[in-house]
Amino acid sequence: MLATARRILNDDAAAQDCVQEAFLNAFRSLERFEARSTLATWLTRITINAALMRLRSRTRRNEQSIDELGPEFDQNACRIEPHWLFPGDTDELLQRREIRELVRAKIAELPEQHRIVLMLRDIEELSTLEVAELLETTEGAVKTRLHRARAALKKLLEPLWRDGMA
């Protein structure tokens, strides 16, 4: 639960408060808990909800526009993309602490409403429908935000591939 809250809030102290709040919320709504098999999901869902509530009340930082981090096309809708020569094995690279920290920092740079969708879909592995319900939006909007978040993350990670990960 703490890890989930941390991932959403990007803030240790806030994540700890959020987990306490989530536990309180869980005990307040005990009657909604129905089966042991859903407990982990139920608690995670409550934690995510509490974290999202906190995010909504938080002042938004200055963010880079997602449009600046998207793919590039020419006037004929042809992609402009460098030829990538990916260095080494990704899993091996991710064993290095500084690379892992750098990737996490790049994810933290994503505009918040896109970062949240990336977290919920790719990291928490919720379905598109579940994310749409949590964020009170449509599945189409979730897919669009997810794609733009991933495309932006790709753009932010490009220096790693361009300059090497040495």
Added chain:
Amino acid sequence: MMVSDRFMRRVKAWMFRHVHGMITCAEFETFIVDYLEGGLGPAQQRIFELHLRICRECRDYLEAYRRAVAMGKAVFDDGDAVVPADVPEDMVKAIMAARAVDE
């Protein structure tokens, strides 16, 4: 002789306009999430893969995109991502105890 990227893009632009079943790179972009989730229908899948075969830029883009997604997932894969299976047992007991008190 090296063919420039710009020349190749002009050739592709011609194909997008004149070859049946071709989509532009910008249209290709809109299929990526569903493609990676196996959510395209057979016809869409064929169109997507036809584009991939002829477009080096989209192949490179898709590979970089996949790697970015994989790296994003991997850096949070710290074994703490889900509630461990042995924790709910205690939690169940606590919840049941709390319920008994309520009742």
